[in-house]
Amino acid sequence: MFSCKTSPEVGGMGHSVKRKEDARFLHGKGKYTDDVKLPGMLSMVMVRSPYAYAKIKSIDKEKALAIPGVLAVITGEDLAQYNLHWMPTLLSDSQMVLPTDTVMHQSQEVCAVIATDRYIAVDGAEAVDVQYEPMKAIVNPYKALEEDAPLLRPDKEGQKDNHIYHWERGEREKTDAAIAAADVVVKERIHLPRIHVASIETCGIVASYDKDTEKMLIYLTSQAPHAIRTILALVAGHVGLSEEKIRIIAPDIGGGFGGKVPVYPGYVVAIAASFLIGKPVKWIEDRSENLINGFARDYHMDCELAATKDGKIQAFKVSTLADHGYTDSSANPSKYPTGMFSICTGSYDYEHAFAELDAVYTNKAPGGVAYRCSFRVTEAVHAIERMVDKLAAEIGKDPAQLRFENFIKKEQFPYASPLGWSYDSGDYKATLEKAMEMIGYDDYKKEQAEKRAQGKLMGIGICTFTEVVGAGPSKDFDILGIAMFDSAEIRVHPTGKALARFGTKSQGQGHETTYAQILAEELGIPYTDIEIDEGDTDTAPYGLGTYASRSTPTAGAAAAIAARKLKDKGKKIAAHLLEVSEDDIEWEVGKYFVKGAPEKSKTIQEVAFAAYTNIPPGMEPGFEATHYYDPPNLTFPNGAYICVVEVEEETGAIDVKRFVAIDDCGNIINPMIVEGQVHGGLTQGIAPAMYEGIVYDDEGNVLNGTLMDYLVPTAVESPHWETGHTITPSPHHPLGAKGVAESPTVGAPPAIANAIIDALYPLGIKHLDIPITPDKVWEAIQESKAKA
Ligand code: CDP
Missing domain, CATH: 3.30.365.10 (Aldehyde oxidase/xanthine dehydrogenase, molybdopterin binding domain)
Structure with a gap:
C-alpha cells in the first residue's frame, strides 16, 4: 500500500486534503463563460431546424431585422463569402458551420441572430422565416447502407454511399477458425444507444475582437483550449485570425465529460460575428440545444465469444456498425478512428481476437462526442463483460469463478493483448477478491438460491474491466496531427x-x-x-x-x-x-x-x-x-464492480440493493478526490444502464429533448456506492499513478446489466440492451411468459 511521505500540512500524495477550489x-463565486460581461457585448441565438433532413428553400430575415435591437441575421450564404461555412471535425471529416442549402439533422443550426441582448435575439430567431422542403430522413444505420439509400453527403468528393470508413484490428482468419473449432460459442448483438453529455453548464463562448490590436479574445467552455486555438487558426487563418492573434481563456467549467472538446458551429459564428462587427458576441446554448446536439456512442456490436466446455476463453470477435450521424465528429486520435475500442479483449488471457467496425452516416446530430469516455472504452468493456457473463450462464459456471480462471495473471504484466496493447500492470485476482469479500459474495449467492426457490427475481452482476487512459505516446497519438503530450x-x-x-x-x-x-x-x-x-x-x-x-x-x-x-x-x-x-x-x-x-x-x-x-x-x-x-505508454487502470439487484416481476421495477466498486488506479494523489470522481462516474454509469437513452422516431425527431422526459439520475435514483481500492502502480509513470475519472462510467453499466439479466435468467431472458428500464423488463417478462 502507498504510504505518505509528507505531513498533512505539506499535503503531498496520499493526503485527502480539502479542495482548494x-x-x-x-460560495457561488465560480466564474463561468456566461458570467463574462464585456462593454458593448451582443448576444447571439441560433435558429434551428425542426426537420431531420430538408432542403432550405428560403431564409427571410426581414421581420427579424425589423425588431429594434436585432443587428444581424447571419446565414450560411453570408459565411460562404469568407469560406467559413464549413469546418473540419476533429477526425478530419467536415461539418457545416451554417448550411447553404440542406439541413442534415433535427436542431441543426440554420442561421444566427445577433442582437443587443438575449431576449431580443430570441424574439429575432422566432421572427426569421425559413421555408423548408422536408425529405425522408435516414434514421436506421442499417438502412443507411442499403443500396437504394439516398446519398447523404454528396458534398464529399468520391463519396458513393453512406459508408464512412472500415476499421479492423486482429487476425480475422485465426479468430474465425478458433470460433469454428470451439466447444461453446456465445453470440449477441449489443446496442449502446446515444446519450446526452448533460453537463450542468451548457456550451458557450464570448468572442471579442479588438480591431486596433487585431487580437481575438475568446472565453470558451473548452476542455482543450490550445488545440481549439490551433484549429481556429487553421480554419480562419485566411481571414487574418492567425494563431498568435487568438487568445482562448477557458474559465471555470461546469462539467465537460467530452462534450466540451469539439468546436461547435456556434463558436465559429460568434467569432465571425465579432470579427465582422468589432464588438464582443456571446453565445450560450440553452438546455434543449445542449441536449439535442452532441451525442455519445450509438454502437451496434455483433459479438462472439468462444471457449472450451470448461470455460477457458479462446477467442473473441466483434463486428460493429457505428452510427455517426451526418458527420464523424468523434474526438479521437487520428490513428484511432474508433478510439481505444480494441481494449475489448478485456482482462482475460487468450490468443485470438478480431474487431472490425463500419461507420455510417445518418440524419442525426454529429455523433461520437463523449459521455465521460469518448475513446470507446465503455462500448468495448460492455461488449466483453456482457459476453463473459453470457458464457458463464451458458456453461453453468459462476461468473466470478469463470473470470478467475481466465484473468491475465499478475506476473504476466506487461501483457501484450491480442489486439495490440501493452497493459502496464494489474492484479485482477486481488481486485475481484476484494470486491467479493466487501459485498459478501458467497452469502448473496446463497440468498439468491433461496429467493429463486421462492420464485423471486434477484441478480448478482460482476464487471472486471481493464481501462486504457493517458493518451498518449506521440508516436501513436495525435489530434489533427498535434501530438498528444x-x-x-x-x-x-x-x-x-x-x-x-x-x-x-x-x-x-x-x-x-x-x-x-x-x-x-x-x-x-x-x-x-x-x-x-x-x-x-x-x-x-x-x-x-x-x-x-x-x-x-x-x-x-x-x-x-x-x-x-x-x-x-x-x-x-x-x-x-x-x-x-x-x-x-x-x-x-x-x-x-x-x-x-x-x-x-x-x-x-x-x-x-x-x-x-x-x-x-x-x-x-x-x-x-x-x-x-510524452508518455512512453498509456496507463491501464482496472476495477472489479459487483452489483446486486432485485426485480419486481409484476411491474419490472429494478431495485439496486448493493453496488461495490474496487478501483485500481495505481498510486493515488488525493483519496478523497478519487472517491468523488468514482461516485460521480458510477452515477454516470447507472445513468445509461437504467435511465438514459435518446429516443428517435422514424422521421429523426428526438422524442426526449428536455430534462422533463430525459431522466438524468440524481441522488434519489443512485444507490449507496461502496468503494475501495487495490494499488498496482504504473511502472512507467513517474508517480506510479494511472487515470481514474473515466473508469466508473466504463465499469458500472455492464455490472448493472449483468445483475439485471442474472435476475431475469430463470425466466429465460438472456439479454437486454441498456438502458434497461422497467417497461423494457416488463415487456420482456410478458414475452417470456407468452412463450412458456
Ligand atoms: O483527466 P482527468 O482530470 O479528467 O482525469 P484523472 O487524471 O483521472 O484525474 C481526475 C482527478 O483525480 C484529478 O484531480 C486527479 O489528480 C485525481 N487522481 C488522483 O488523485 N489519483 C490518481 N491516481 C488519479 C487521479
Missing part, C-alpha cells in the same frame, strides 16, 4: 511560494488541489503555497487538454518531472550555500542537507530565495522549470 464554488511549467518565487501552469483544464476534477499536491510531494512546498493555473492559451504551456482521464497520466507526470528538474538545480544552489560539493548533498522532502551532517541544511524556500539572490557563479538566476511529457 471549493471555497470559490461553494502534455505540459507543466513551475515558477517558484523568491519567497518560496509557487505558481504552476498546465496545458490541461479542470472541469470539476480538482486539478487546483491535486497538481499542487504533486508539487508538494516532489518539492516539499506546502500545497497551499502553490497556485495552479490552467486554461489560458496566452500564459499556459501548450497541451492537449483534459478528457478521457488523461490529466494525471500526462500533465501530472509533467509536473513531477518539472519539479525534479527544479530539485536538481536546487541541489547545486544548496551545495553553494552550504559550501560543500554537490555530491555531498542529500534531499529529504522540503530540504537539502549535508551527508552525515543533517543539522547543516537549507530548506527549499531558502534555496528558492538564493536562486534570485545568491547563485553559484555561472548559473542562470531564477527558480523555474518546464516539462513537456
Whole structure:
C-alpha cells in the first residue's frame, strides 16, 4: 500500500486534503463563460431546424431585422463569402458551420441572430422565416447502407454511399477458425444507444475582437483550449485570425465529460460575428440545444465469444456498425478512428481476437462526442463483460469463478493483448477478491438460491474491466496531427511560494488541489503555497487538454518531472550555500542537507530565495522549470464492480440493493478526490444502464429533448456506492499513478446489466440492451411468459 511521505500540512500524495477550489464554488463565486460581461457585448441565438433532413428553400430575415435591437441575421450564404461555412471535425471529416442549402439533422443550426441582448435575439430567431422542403430522413444505420439509400453527403468528393470508413484490428482468419473449432460459442448483438453529455453548464463562448490590436479574445467552455486555438487558426487563418492573434481563456467549467472538446458551429459564428462587427458576441446554448446536439456512442456490436466446455476463453470477435450521424465528429486520435475500442479483449488471457467496425452516416446530430469516455472504452468493456457473463450462464459456471480462471495473471504484466496493447500492470485476482469479500459474495449467492426457490427475481452482476487512459505516446497519438503530450511549467518565487501552469483544464476534477499536491510531494512546498493555473492559451504551456482521464497520466507526470528538474538545480544552489560539493548533498522532502551532517541544511524556500539572490557563479538566476511529457505508454487502470439487484416481476421495477466498486488506479494523489470522481462516474454509469437513452422516431425527431422526459439520475435514483481500492502502480509513470475519472462510467453499466439479466435468467431472458428500464423488463417478462 502507498504510504505518505509528507505531513498533512505539506499535503503531498496520499493526503485527502480539502479542495482548494471549493471555497470559490461553494460560495457561488465560480466564474463561468456566461458570467463574462464585456462593454458593448451582443448576444447571439441560433435558429434551428425542426426537420431531420430538408432542403432550405428560403431564409427571410426581414421581420427579424425589423425588431429594434436585432443587428444581424447571419446565414450560411453570408459565411460562404469568407469560406467559413464549413469546418473540419476533429477526425478530419467536415461539418457545416451554417448550411447553404440542406439541413442534415433535427436542431441543426440554420442561421444566427445577433442582437443587443438575449431576449431580443430570441424574439429575432422566432421572427426569421425559413421555408423548408422536408425529405425522408435516414434514421436506421442499417438502412443507411442499403443500396437504394439516398446519398447523404454528396458534398464529399468520391463519396458513393453512406459508408464512412472500415476499421479492423486482429487476425480475422485465426479468430474465425478458433470460433469454428470451439466447444461453446456465445453470440449477441449489443446496442449502446446515444446519450446526452448533460453537463450542468451548457456550451458557450464570448468572442471579442479588438480591431486596433487585431487580437481575438475568446472565453470558451473548452476542455482543450490550445488545440481549439490551433484549429481556429487553421480554419480562419485566411481571414487574418492567425494563431498568435487568438487568445482562448477557458474559465471555470461546469462539467465537460467530452462534450466540451469539439468546436461547435456556434463558436465559429460568434467569432465571425465579432470579427465582422468589432464588438464582443456571446453565445450560450440553452438546455434543449445542449441536449439535442452532441451525442455519445450509438454502437451496434455483433459479438462472439468462444471457449472450451470448461470455460477457458479462446477467442473473441466483434463486428460493429457505428452510427455517426451526418458527420464523424468523434474526438479521437487520428490513428484511432474508433478510439481505444480494441481494449475489448478485456482482462482475460487468450490468443485470438478480431474487431472490425463500419461507420455510417445518418440524419442525426454529429455523433461520437463523449459521455465521460469518448475513446470507446465503455462500448468495448460492455461488449466483453456482457459476453463473459453470457458464457458463464451458458456453461453453468459462476461468473466470478469463470473470470478467475481466465484473468491475465499478475506476473504476466506487461501483457501484450491480442489486439495490440501493452497493459502496464494489474492484479485482477486481488481486485475481484476484494470486491467479493466487501459485498459478501458467497452469502448473496446463497440468498439468491433461496429467493429463486421462492420464485423471486434477484441478480448478482460482476464487471472486471481493464481501462486504457493517458493518451498518449506521440508516436501513436495525435489530434489533427498535434501530438498528444502534455505540459507543466513551475515558477517558484523568491519567497518560496509557487505558481504552476498546465496545458490541461479542470472541469470539476480538482486539478487546483491535486497538481499542487504533486508539487508538494516532489518539492516539499506546502500545497497551499502553490497556485495552479490552467486554461489560458496566452500564459499556459501548450497541451492537449483534459478528457478521457488523461490529466494525471500526462500533465501530472509533467509536473513531477518539472519539479525534479527544479530539485536538481536546487541541489547545486544548496551545495553553494552550504559550501560543500554537490555530491555531498542529500534531499529529504522540503530540504537539502549535508551527508552525515543533517543539522547543516537549507530548506527549499531558502534555496528558492538564493536562486534570485545568491547563485553559484555561472548559473542562470531564477527558480523555474518546464516539462513537456510524452508518455512512453498509456496507463491501464482496472476495477472489479459487483452489483446486486432485485426485480419486481409484476411491474419490472429494478431495485439496486448493493453496488461495490474496487478501483485500481495505481498510486493515488488525493483519496478523497478519487472517491468523488468514482461516485460521480458510477452515477454516470447507472445513468445509461437504467435511465438514459435518446429516443428517435422514424422521421429523426428526438422524442426526449428536455430534462422533463430525459431522466438524468440524481441522488434519489443512485444507490449507496461502496468503494475501495487495490494499488498496482504504473511502472512507467513517474508517480506510479494511472487515470481514474473515466473508469466508473466504463465499469458500472455492464455490472448493472449483468445483475439485471442474472435476475431475469430463470425466466429465460438472456439479454437486454441498456438502458434497461422497467417497461423494457416488463415487456420482456410478458414475452417470456407468452412463450412458456
Ligand atoms: O483527466 P482527468 O482530470 O479528467 O482525469 P484523472 O487524471 O483521472 O484525474 C481526475 C482527478 O483525480 C484529478 O484531480 C486527479 O489528480 C485525481 N487522481 C488522483 O488523485 N489519483 C490518481 N491516481 C488519479 C487521479
